[in-house]
Amino acid sequence: MSNGDGSAVRSYHDRTKHSPASVRASRHALDWANQPLAFKIYETLEPIALPRELPPIDVPALEVIARVESSTANECVPDLPTLTQLLYYSAGITRRITHPGGEIYYRAAACTGALYHIDLYLVCGDLPALAAGVYHFGPQDRALRRLRPGDHRRTLIEATGDEAATAAAPVILVCASTYWRNAWKYQARAYRHCFWDAGTLLANLLAVAAARTVPARVVAGFVDRAVERLLDLDPGREAAIALVPLGHTRDRPGPAPDAPPLGLQTVPLSAHEVDYPAICAAHLASSLETPEQVRAWHGQTPRPVAPAPTGPLTPLTPLLGATAPRDAIDRVILRRGSTREFGRVPIGLAAFATTLERATRGVPADFLDPPGASLNDLYLIVNAVDGLRAGAYVFHRERAALELLQE
Numbered sequence: 001m002s003n004g005d006g007s008a009v010r011s012y013h014d015r016t017k018h019s020p021a022s023v024r025a026s027r028h029a030l031d032w033a034n035q036p037l038a039f040k041i042y043e044t045l046e047p048i049a050l051p052r053e054l055p056p057i058d059v060p061a062l063e064v065i066a067r068v069e070s071s072t073a074n075e076c077v078p079d080l081p082t083l084t085q086l087l088y089y090s091a092g093i094t095r096r097i098t099h100p101g102g103e104i105y106y107r108a109a110a111c112t113g114a115l116y117h118i119d120l121y122l123v124c125g126d127l128p129a130l131a132a133g134v135y136h137f138g139p140q141d142r143a144l145r146r147l148r149p150g151d152h153r154r155t156l157i158e159a160t161g162d163e164a165a166t167a168a169a170p171v172i173l174v175c176a177s178t179y180w181r182n183a184w185k186y187q188a189r190a191y192r193h194c195f196w197d198a199g200t201l202l203a204n205l206l207a208v209a210a211a212r213t214v215p216a217r218v219v220a221g222f223v224d225r226a227v228e229r230l231l232d233l234d235p236g237r238e239a240a241i242a243l244v245p246l247g248h249t250r251d252r253p254g255p256a257p258d259a260p261p262l263g264l265q266t267v268p269l270s271a272h273e274v275d276y277p278a279i280c281a282a283h284l285a286s287s288l289e290t291p292e293q294v295r296a297w298h299g300q301t302p303r304p305v306a307p308a309p310t311g312p313l314t315p316l317t318p319l320l321g322a323t324a325p326r327d328a329i330d331r332v333i334l335r336r337g338s339t340r341e342f343g344r345v346p347i348g349l350a351a352f353a354t355t356l357e358r359a360t361r362g363v364p365a366d367f368l369d370p371p372g373a374s375l376n377d378l379y380l381i382v383n384a385v386d387g388l389r390a391g392a393y394v395f396h397r398e399r400a401a402l403e404l405l406q407e
């Protein structure tokens, strides 16, 4: 089965999404004694330590969360400190909290259930201070481990149907999920979580790449099995979710070396794992099998024309330039955390407008063409924003305005 009309995945979504009835009927209880490890730890590979001290990134978060296109005028080959910043501010451990049952290692990007099932791999040619190879990033000791020597980028380039940014990248990052680390809590729904949880991580990665002026783009179209074979992922338990070509070079890699199965030993995640067949079925039903299929999958993003507003419009004027907050992206990532306690003061309209404008400029991705295209419409329930009546709104991005739907 392969990526077709989408009906298999729509049916997966319908069967696994929550409803008041499904939440009431669920008998699933968390088996704390069997909670999976939040790390993939290769037992037999030597760690290659990454720099512990990272130079500050003195670029405002509000500037870099909105980059849609990268300049490829110049050669850009990321060095090891830059790669470490990209890995650490996306998937690194940023906080440790001790509680009676143990310790939680919080990461740079939010993840459902704090279960952190997305791992990062690098596939690169020879770089300053890093030999060509396929590497896994271990957040637990902030180290790389080399799975394969040699330059395997050509395998990924072919898997993407010769996608232009991938073909020119000195380094290609791959996000992959080990389902059980999330399915322990979310059961068959974990396949959907792969994309949310890779998404938070990719948002950080793209912002830090923009701050370091490293070209970067999310590539979601690839021959799934080819990528998974290269990373030696276990097809029943793991999947590659997205690639991110990083940097730009005129040099093109030669043919890739052989990549036989590795069967590398990793630390068991828990006493036993529960298989949810719907996850694998959804992955297979949405996989691409040949570079030709990938090329056919690329195309113009559908751009449904938003209905003209009929309700009252509030124009939004974001804070930009000198008036905008200048908090640096690395500080913002380290400061970020989820909370269930909120300040009991309204949000100013300008701050609210800035949030919406910056967050909806677009994402550099192979499935969003032309740059700036979006697949989302934003609906908002507003309780306390100065200058806005409480109510339900829809955001008209092209008009920079909010339409009141219901007070």
Ligand SMILES: Cc1cc2nc3c(=O)[nH]c(=O)nc-3n(C[C@H](O)[C@H](O)[C@H](O)COP(=O)(O)O)c2cc1C
Binding pocket: 106, 107, 109, 110, 111, 112, 113, 114, 196, 197, 200, 336, 337, 338, 339
């Ligand atoms: C896609 C997504 C959905 C989430 N949904 C919920 C939720 O329904 N309820 C909740 O309390 N937290 C939710 N969270 C927050 C996570 O529990 C939180 O990110 C995680 O515990 C890590 O903590 P941190 O965000 O402080 O780093 C969600 C996070 C993500 C990324």
